[in-house]
Amino acid sequence: MNKKIIYFLEFGIIVIIVTIFLKKFLIVKKIRCISDISCSITLTQKLQKAQNLPLFTSKSTVLDILKKEVTVKNYSMRIKPPDSLEVYIIERKESAGFAANGKFVYVDDEDVVIKFSDKKDNVPQINIYDGKNYKFRIGDKLPENLVFASALSRDLSNLYAIKEITLGKTDISANFPNLKVFFPTKDDEDLLIGRLKFVLSWLNNSFLPSKMKTLDLRFKNPVVRSENG
Known part of the structure; x- marks a missing residue:
C-alpha cells in the first residue's frame, strides 16, 4: 500500500480518537x-x-x-x-423604537421586537396614533404597516438626521427644518425616498423655499403647499 495512503489513514484514525476523547472525557x-x-x-x-x-x-x-x-x-x-x-x-441591536401608551417598544434591523422600556433610547422613534391596538411580544416580527414605518424612520434618520416620525391613520409625517412632510403608510421605500430627495432638491434651489410649509408625498404627483395654503 502506498505510504502516503497509510500516513493519511493513520492521521485520520488519530483525529477520530482525539475527537472522541475530547467529546467524552x-x-x-x-x-x-x-x-x-x-x-x-x-x-x-x-x-x-x-x-x-x-x-x-x-x-x-x-x-x-x-x-x-x-x-x-x-x-x-x-x-x-x-x-x-x-x-x-x-x-440584535436596537434600530428603531415605537412609542405607544407611554411605553417604548424597540426592534432590530430585521424588525424583530427585542426590548420594552419606559425610557426613550437614542434610535429613530415612531409615535403611533393610527388607532390600532397592537400587541407586542418579545421575538415577534412587526406587522407589515409598522415594518414600512420602521424602515422609513431609519432612512430619514440616516439621510436627514430626523429622529422622530408620527404614524397616523392615513399618513406618516415628519418635521424637517421649516417643512412638514407627509408620507403614505405603505409604498415602495426606495422610490419614495427618491421622490423625497428630488423634491427637496428642487425646493432648495427654488426662489421661494422659505415659504413652503408642507410637502405631501401621498399622491402620484407631490403636493407642495405654502404658508398661504
Missing part, C-alpha cells in the same frame, strides 16, 4: 461569553449551566440556551485549552 470547567456588544448578566448566568459537563453535552446545552435567546442573532463556539469553551455571539 474533556470536562468544560469554564465558559466565556464574547459579544460584539457585551454579554448580559442574565445570558452569562444561563451559560454557566453548561459548565462542569463533558464537552459534547456542554456544547449541546449552550446551543439549546442560545436558540431560545431572541436577542442573539448569530453565534459560534470554540474550545480553548485546557478546559474552556468560548462562545461568540452577535446580538
Whole structure:
C-alpha cells in the first residue's frame, strides 16, 4: 500500500480518537461569553449551566440556551485549552423604537421586537396614533404597516438626521427644518425616498423655499403647499 495512503489513514484514525476523547472525557470547567456588544448578566448566568459537563453535552446545552435567546442573532463556539469553551455571539441591536401608551417598544434591523422600556433610547422613534391596538411580544416580527414605518424612520434618520416620525391613520409625517412632510403608510421605500430627495432638491434651489410649509408625498404627483395654503 502506498505510504502516503497509510500516513493519511493513520492521521485520520488519530483525529477520530482525539475527537472522541475530547467529546467524552474533556470536562468544560469554564465558559466565556464574547459579544460584539457585551454579554448580559442574565445570558452569562444561563451559560454557566453548561459548565462542569463533558464537552459534547456542554456544547449541546449552550446551543439549546442560545436558540431560545431572541436577542442573539448569530453565534459560534470554540474550545480553548485546557478546559474552556468560548462562545461568540452577535446580538440584535436596537434600530428603531415605537412609542405607544407611554411605553417604548424597540426592534432590530430585521424588525424583530427585542426590548420594552419606559425610557426613550437614542434610535429613530415612531409615535403611533393610527388607532390600532397592537400587541407586542418579545421575538415577534412587526406587522407589515409598522415594518414600512420602521424602515422609513431609519432612512430619514440616516439621510436627514430626523429622529422622530408620527404614524397616523392615513399618513406618516415628519418635521424637517421649516417643512412638514407627509408620507403614505405603505409604498415602495426606495422610490419614495427618491421622490423625497428630488423634491427637496428642487425646493432648495427654488426662489421661494422659505415659504413652503408642507410637502405631501401621498399622491402620484407631490403636493407642495405654502404658508398661504
